[in-house]
Amino acid sequence: MGASAESRLAQLSDGGEKFVARRIVLLADLDYFYSQAEELRNPSLAGKPVVVCVYSGRTKESGVVATANYEARRFGVRSGMPIALAKKRLSGADAVFLPVDFAYYKEVSERVMRIMKEYSDQLEQVGLDEAYLDISNRVENFVEAEELARELKGRVLREVGLKITVGVGPNKIIAKMASDAAKPDGLMVVKPDDVKSFIAPLPVDKIPGVGKKTAERLEGLGVKTVRDLAQFDPVKLVDEFGDRLGAYLHASSRGEDEDPVVGKAESGSISKIVTLKENTKDQKSILPKVEEICEEIQKRAVKEGILFRTIGIIAITADLGIKTRTKSLPAPTDDLGILKRESSELAKKFLQSTDKELRRIGVHISDFTRRERGQTTLAGYL
DNA sequence: CCTCCACTCTC
């Protein structure tokens, strides 16, 4: 999977021995991005706890924290935490709560990405606030890489006004772990010779892609640190976690990662979920929502020139369980009528199949093909 | 091989 064009090209012949040319990968991460962007346009916020929130619209205060700056984090406020709980923790702290403004964050992000692009031929953006840069062809060694990183940090601060954290390593995983260890406003360079000693003592959940669940399962096997993981039988890992994750865990525990830095492909799915005013299983209040969401999603599909062949609904029940229902169409389409009919049908059937009330409802499209110039659409096949 | 769905992760 990792070994595509780029890394194959990097294989050089050396007296009959093959080796993969060493890469130098940089990860730049915009610190507590949404909150920092808010401080940027309103400097009077600096020094105060700033909490950027996704309001659900259910009640005045319902919703969760998207990002909190470090002043707020000192009070135990974290991403994903209910706003009400964050308020409790920050009571009497002169904190500021703001709603997310993605259009603004996107604009700020683009200014930063434009600068970053000058520092590599290959930039892989991850969300609005992160990007991997392959700087192998821009620097000779890790000392020069550190100079480049400092320069990048300086330029982003001077030209945009944002603090970033930069991690540098021989691959994406190490660059990411270095950045995580160095934030905020940090810089860490991990040379190939230092990889093992850097990662060995870290808990396994510091490995990108290892979250709470995987970490708990590993702990059940007596694996707490990356060192433990590196010593664990890879065959047993594959047994326990499957081919992909098992192999990934083994490789990453040894600091190995061939995944190339590549500009992201176009997205493979579009979805939108909304929170209902109150929990309900009433078709009359849910189906109009479904249709509304269909309209937005279809508009995006048309704008991006894509046809979808799979339609799905996503229901979050009152007990916060996630249920999905999908249907594949006989042919790709971007027809709004089809999207509405099929998603309403899926929603109706789902509602009939359960006793649970819904808290949120959403629509999903996937299995895309690009609409060719002048391609006829197969509307009305029903 | 395809379809459907649960689950995990991340920001």
Add this chain to the structure above:
DNA sequence: CCGTTTAGTGGAGG
């Protein structure tokens, strides 16, 4: 006290 979006894996069943 409870958001949003996307990618990916894997199992069950056909």
